Amino acid sequence: MSDPTTPLSTSPPSTAALRRGLKVLGTLLITLSAISPASSVFIIAPGVIGQAGSGAFWSFVIAAVVGVFMAFVYAELASSYPLSGGEYAIVARTLGRLPGFVTLGLLMVTQVLIIAVIALGVGTYLSVLIPGLPGPLVAAVTTAGAAVLAIFDIKLNAWITGVFLAIEMIALVVISALGFFDPARPMGDLLGSPVAAGPDGVVGPAALGLVVGAAAVAIFSYNGYGSAVYFGEETNDAHRGIARAILWALGITVLAELVPVTAVLLGAPSLPDLFGADNMMSYFVTSAAGSTVNTVISLAIALAILNAVLAIILITARMVFSTGRDAVWPKAINKALSSIHPKTGTPWIATLVTGAISTALCFAPENFLLVVTATxxxxxxxxxxxxxxxxxxxxxxxxxxxxxxxxxxAPVLALAALVYVVIQNAQDPTTGRPSLLITLGVGVVAALYYVLVLRRRGQWELQGPSDDPAAAEAAH
Known part of the structure; x- marks a missing residue:
């Protein structure tokens, strides 16, 4: 582990500079769009319910508690280093270069996979209106189109994501109303007697291990509030504003996901039918309000997923841009990835590269994508x-x-919760254990690249914006 207080770069500062044009509200809108509460409720929450049954309520509560701890951690770190490199740039400057590069390795793999995972949901919900749509092809077209849009000015993208975000929030309000206004069971059943479907489909009491294990997926559904840091070099007064955006993003996300998930668990006419449905949320909406409402909601969710794809490409492209500025790759690649479009002020080549890789991954097996990104x-x-x-x-x-x-x-309790989640996942031979092994493998490969390539090269260049004297002084 290297000393993070040593000089970070022996090279002159990069001339590549992102344009500061965002206010905190714009950063918050993009961050919430990347989290996409509606996409999480419709795509990720069914996985939590499938594992923990009605105990998913507690899984989401546990994840929310971990989220509060992590939001405090993110806010303090992001107010120190509001850099486009995000988590890897922070870890490298505080914990050491090797841990920082391992973090980068994990994020480089999972971020582009997450885009594909989310995009695959577009075809699922559009098929309600147009049956038989090829899911991977629709996801690929969605991803490619979002990548082109992401090249444009960041302020324009903030407004686009804000409009789409409003639509998905309305959809979540409708779903919540359907469950709370006509509940099929009392809240006490969720609190004290959660049930889940066993391997044979028979519904019985939900085991504590299942509930806690599913919390790892619920944590993933809330994940993204910390991504506000990726826009730190484009946000005015970033040292204060990014921390506020992170804390607001978590609070809004927990409310926007936990409430509708609770409503579905309370309002579903039959829990066994809900657990066994191919599309749990469509089953609930159709049974509660009919096929027409389900079609309208499905279209809103398709827009929400498109919005999430756009926002996550914006985020990932800034991380890829930062890797070029930090000289992670060969010189020619670094130069290309750190290029800024002269008119839009955005990392356009890094954006196109991100979009191209994510588009190709839309054709990978969905189970593979989920396993790789799970832990x-x-x-x-x-x-x-x-x-x-x-x-x-x-x-x-x-x-x-x-x-x-x-x-x-906050960090000590969060670490304790994360260790417990890892232990529970290690006991899951289907998804959790393979995911942990893949995560370990990615970390090892990243560490080897750092040791055999970057460290031999001399010094890994960690750079930041030239208009941030506080971070520059702290770096040296």
Missing amino acids: SIVVVYAMLCLAVLSGRRNGSTAHAAYKMPLFPV
Whole structure:
């Protein structure tokens, strides 16, 4: 582990500079669109319900508690280093270069896969209106189109994502109303007597291990509030504004996901039918309000997924841009990836590369995509917890504009929760254990690349925007 207080670069600062044009609201809109509460409720929540049954309510509550701890961690770190490299740039500056590059390796793999995972949901919900749509092809077209749109000015994209976000929030309000206004069971059943479907389809009491294990997926459904940091170099007064955007994003996300999931579990006419449905949310909406409402909601969800794809491409492209500026790749590739469009002020080549790779991955098996991405975020969260503890100890985050309350309670409790989630996933031979092994493999490959390529090259160049004197002073 290298000393994060040593100089970060022996090279002159990069001339590539993103354009600061976002206010905190614009950053918040893009961040919420990347989380896409509606996409999480319709695509990810069924996986939590399928594993934990009605115990999914507690899975989402556990994930929300972990989310609060992690939001504090993200806010403090992001107010120290609001950089387009996001988590890897922060970890490298606080915990050390090797952990930082391992974090980058995990994120490089999972971010482009997540785009494909989300995009595959577009065909599913459009097929309600146009049956027989080829899911992978629709996802690929969606991803390619979003990548082109992501090249344009960041302020324009903030407004586009804001309009789509409003549509998906209305859809979630409708779903919540359907469940709470006509419940099929009391809230006490969710609180004290959760049930789940067994391997044979028979519904029985939900085991605690299943509920906690499913919390890892629920954590993934909330994930994204910390991605506000990726727009730190495009947000005015980023050291203060990004922390506010992160905390607001988590609060809105938990409310927008936990409420409709609870409504579905309360209002579903039959829990066994819900657990066994091919499309749980469509089953609920159709049984509660009819096929016409289900069609309208499905179209809204398709728009929400498109919005999420656009927002995540915006985020991932900035990380890819940062890798070029930090000289991760051969010189020619670095130059291309760190290029800024002269008119839009966006990392256009990094955006197109991100879109091209994600478009190709839309044709990969969906189960493969889910397994690879299932637990990597848990490892990244753990890295950030260690980073904030290290930053307080070695002073690399002393200049942070935001300091979390009751330090070090949040990172310590978050680490404990993450360790427990990893243990539970290790006991799942279908998804959890293979995902952990793949995450370990990606981390090892990233570490080898750092040791055999970057360290031999001399020094990994960690750079930031030239208009951020506070971060530059802290870096040296």
